[in-house]
Amino acid sequence: MPTNKPPTSRLDQVVADAIRNRQTRESGYREQALKIYPWICGRCAREFTRENLQQLTVHHRDHNHDNNPTNGSNWELLCLYCHDNEHSRELDAEAARQAGVVGSGKAEVSRATAQPFANLKDLLRKNER
Numbered sequence: 001m002p003t004n005k006p007p008t009s010r011l012d013q014v015v016a017d018a019i020r021n022r023q024t025r026e027s028g029y030r031e032q033a034l035k036i037y038p039w040i041c042g043r044c045a046r047e048f049t050r051e052n053l054q055q056l057t058v059h060h061r062d063h064n065h066d067n068n069p070t071n072g073s074n075w076e077l078l079c080l081y082c083h084d085n086e087h088s089r090e091l092d093a094e095a096a097r098q099a100g101v102v103g104s105g106k107a108e109v110s111r112a113t114a115q116p117f118a119n120l121k122d123l124l125r126k127n128e129r
Helices: 010-026 029-036 080-099 120-128
Strands: 056-060 075-079
Touching: 029 056, 029 075, 056 080, 075 080
Parallel strands: none
Antiparallel strands: 056 075
């Protein structure tokens, strides 16, 4: 039984698939964030181009990957390094809370007591003689 549809060429199929795939990708939060925000890391201010855009990630500010408002209010663009650092800091803080190290929300800071250059002046005088 013949149909009235003209036969589609291979090129038409490839183009249609490409358009469909792009629309699917653009519905994801990463593509939405890349359209909303400039391609700059929110921490170190490194700028990105199409050639290195894969190194720019979307960070969820509240760490909830299911919270994806279309206005982008829960997202920030971070480079791979700053994104890893952000998650490391969060893990370190959580470990400190569990260990009871952090009491009032601020970690105890120990000061360095070593004085590696304490006798430098004497050593320099000794070398002058």
